[in-house]
Amino acid sequence: MNTLAEPPSQQFHSDANRSSTDAPRRAAVRRALSNYQTARNRTGATFTDWKSARASAATIKHEALNHLDRYLEEFEQKFTARGGQVYWASDSKQARDYILELAKKNNVRAIVKSKAMTGEEIHLNQALLAEGYGVVESDLGEYIQQLKGEPPYHFVFPCMHLRRDEISDLFHRELGTAKTDNPEELTMIARRVLRRAYVEADMGISGGNFIVADTGMISITENEGNARLTVGLPKIHVALIGIEKVVPRLADLALFLPMLATAGTGQHMTGYNSMYGGPRQTGEIDGPEEFHVVFLDNHRTRLLADPEQRDALHCIRCGACLNVCPIFKNIGGHSYGTTYQGPIGSVITPHFRGLEDWKHLSGASSLCGACTETCPVGIDIHHHLLHNRRNAAAQKPAKGEQLLWKAFSFLMKRPSLYRFAMKFAPLGGLLHPLVQGTPMDPVAGWTGSRDFPAAPLGSFRERFRAHNAAKQSAAHTGGAR
Amino acid sequence: MISHQGDREAILGRVKEALREPAPLKHPAERSAGGEPTTAHFREWLPPVGAAIEERLDLFRKLSETLRSELIACASVREAAAEIASLASAGGWKTLALHQGELVDALLPLLPASLTILPLQSGYDKDQLEACDAGLTECDLLVAQTGSVCVTSKNSGGRVLSVLPPHHIVIARTGQLVTDLTEAYQSLAAKYRDGYPSMISFITGPSRTGDIERILVLGAHGPKRLTILLLP
Structure with a gap:
């Protein structure tokens, strides 16, 4: 680690x-x-035409990223008009401080969190716990990793490396539950524990898969329903999301949601795809009183400034x-x-x-x-x-490597010197066993787990010359008959 | 004290500065007009649905089966009420939570008297709702291409009625079935011209997880069962 x-x-x-x-x-x-x-x-x-769908998705993301300022402002205007609040965080600390301040201001006692890689990125849980706020991960895989005290193994499948018996042992140790090798029973253990967390939490923290500019919405994709509950029951919702996650139009999701599901898990559509445009509106019976979107830069603008690699932000x-x-x-x-x-x-x-x-x-x-x-x-x-x-x-620049290439090019441009140097190759082969496995071995990186082939006694050029000479003499002999 | 907008100007400034040099478009969409793809083309690339209502229904039925949603065709509201009654007795339900709406209101007097009804009108007690055996909601749309049920905070009893109780029953009309997500978004845009509900959610099958050894388990946090009662 x-x-x-x-x-x-x-x-x-x-x-x-x-x-x-x-x-x-x-x-x-x-x-x-x-x-x-x-x-x-x-x-x-x-798909009728996956390649065109993919080209279209790339084009839409290209448009979004190359006019990012405009779309972020459009989102902000639409979102705040419906009672949402946007906070712009340059770095991890700013984002953490804002969320901590919100928790303090609202006398928050318990926090439930749905899966957010941005949360991992800014080490949000550690900061909340250090200030005395209990925070529970609600995605099953994230919950298991939180109990285990380990970061996610894979940003979509957080505990894919664990076997069921390891999870059973973990639950037994941390929650005192009976051991089982049945994945369904293990899931139900987590379900029981986490249901209380949703009902008791007064703040729900989520990430977000898409920032929808034209309607001022955050779209969240999940299979379990934990995000639906995380942003449905507590009185404050905070969505922590990277500024690059923009799509221009709500209608663009008609393409992105099926593609995300197909590429991510092989599903046609992920279990719950939900778009949230503001806190509880007039006439609605539930939903948070406050909805804060925290835009996270944290060096994304550094990548944005590199036109050659800007498309890495399409992810x-x-x-x-x-x-x-x-x-x-x-x-x-x-x-x-x-x-x-x-x-x-x-x-x-x-x-x-x-x-x-x-x-x-x-x-x-x-x-x-x-x-x-x-x-x-x-x-x-x-x-x-x-x-x-x-x-x-x-x-x-790697100085040693540069020197090596210079020497190589010097040698390759001088055929007679090259031929002369090649005569020493078998000598190297003879001497190599003396240093193999020691720090003096020049090819230690290779020989650590493999054999280094012995140099042949004659070079290819010598063999080629000998071969040609033999053929010619054979032809001469044949002609004489 | 923290400024309520944070580093807004600084971040927008960095974004504008970063974008001074344009990035090449490496995968131009082939059939786009004027360099910008329109959402109308999505249909040509995504999984095909078929134009006729029968084809749409067939696909929705097929996907529901794969997704382990239970789709039940009901000839009338009375038949739908009978289905709920048999689900209730099979599941040993005590309490059913529901919200007001045209279809639910028609169902309500036909439901078994033994069921305690928790109507979510202006609010609810979280613990009480959590303890319910099932939740009955209407929906905004059904989507043939994906087998999804589209619920909103306005038309489906708020944000969590469709996800907190262990069994979610949806009552819908066949006329609510649209072809694909593109049509769904068009329909939502027309319906909510004066303002979207604070939540739009496409529910595709019962709650599920594959987090343990990638083995499918239903009912991770949300409903273990999703039943769709489809009226003509």
């Missing part, structure tokens, strides 16, 4: 090494994802790129040490938290392009990983 003493790249390497040799965990993750792939393919095939957090990523499947979600795991997380984290500290994630890719292929809003994810590599190299 992420410890303060260790730089992110070292933590990444040690966690990735450990996770990739944890065969049972990898098997569990693979099993969970194999069902996803089948469902997604089946649902995707029902609708469906999680499809994680589900198909060979690296994610091998190293798992926690190794990344980021709020947003997998390929898209590796693209955006260096922008949010600093390229120098997080550039190692650009290498956490086989560049197979499965992420780009599967993305429902057409983000060129694996190209952006290459862009990040290039930018990191330009920002802080």
Whole structure:
């Protein structure tokens, strides 16, 4: 896990090494994802034209992001006209302070929260708990992770890495419930506990999947109904949402909701897709008295300022790129040490938290392009990983590597020197066993888990020359007969 | 003390500054006019529905089955009341929560006398509603393409009647079935020209989760069962 003493790249390497040799965990993750792939393919095939739908989604997001200021202001105007309040937070601290202030001002005693990755991003729960506010995660996966004291493993499937017996043990330990290996019984345990949380809470905190500009609404997608209850029963609703989540029109959701469901879980439509435009209105019997939307920048504008990678902000957090990523499947979600795991997380984290500290994630890719292929809003994810590599190299050139390339190019331009140098290759092969496995081994990164091939005694050029000579002499002999 | 708008000007300033250089459009939508796709095209790309009412009904029926919603065709309000009575006796219900509305009002006198009715008129006690065995609501629309029931805070007894009790019964007319989400949004826009309700929710099947080993479990937090009583 992420410890303060260790730089992110070292933590990444040690966690990735450990996770990739944890065969049972990898098997569990693979099993969970194999069902996803089948469902997604089946649902995707029902679309008349998935490619055009995807191009259209990309175009709509491009329009939204490239006029972001206009759409945010349009949302604000429509939303406040109906009694909502908008708070603009530049960074995590500002967002946390505002929510804490709201809790204080309203004498809030209990808080219930539905799934919000922005909450993870700003470490909201820790801040609320530190000030003495009880906060309960209501999404089943998030609730399990909260009990376990672990961040989500995957930003759509928070506890996909856990087996039922581990969850049963956790509930037994934390809630005192009887052990069971039945997922339904485990779900019902959480249901019973959390029902009280909705009824007793006086503040509900949610995230948001879409900011709808033309009607001033926040759209929330979920399967369990926990978000419906979180923003339905308490007297204050706070939605913490990244500024990039804009769509221009309510009608755009007719495209985005089915695409989010298909790409995210392989469903035609997620269980509950709800649009909230303001607090309780005149004539309505329930709903919160106050509805606050907290717009979170937290370095999103830094990514926005890069036209080459601006489309990384199109992301609708469906999680499809994680589900198909060979690296994610091998190293798992926690190794990344980021709020947003997998390929898209590796693209955006260096922008949010600093390229120098997080550039190692650009290498956490086989560049197979499965992420780009599967993305429902057409983000060129694996190209952006290459862009990040290039930018990191330009920002802080790797001196040793540069020297090596210079030497290589010097050698390659001088054939006679190259031929001379090649004569020493077998010598290197002979000497290598003396240093193999020691810090002096020049190819230690390779030989740690693989054999290094021995250099042949003759070069290809020598063999080629010998082969040609043999053929020619054979031809001469043949002609003489 | 915190300014009630926070860093509004600073953030908008950074956004405007960031957008001075335009980003290339990498995936231009093919059939868009003037570079901006219109929502009218969505229909050509999304799963097909069929134009006739029978086709729409067939698809809605098929999807309901997949989603594990229970769709029951009722010839009359009387028949719908009988369905509720049999669900109530099978489920051992004591209390049914409901709201006022044209269809519910017609049903109310026909419901079994043994059921305690909790009408949500101007408000309710949260604990009392939580303890109900079922919630009966009307809806705004049904969507054929997705098998969804569209409820709003205005027409379905507020925000939580359709999600807090363990069994949600929807009473609807066949005429409320629209083709797809595009038509649903058009219809909502026309209906609520003077102001949308504070909540619009597309409910697609009973509450569900796959958080434990990706195994489907119904009734995670919301209703374990969703019954749609469909009148002509």
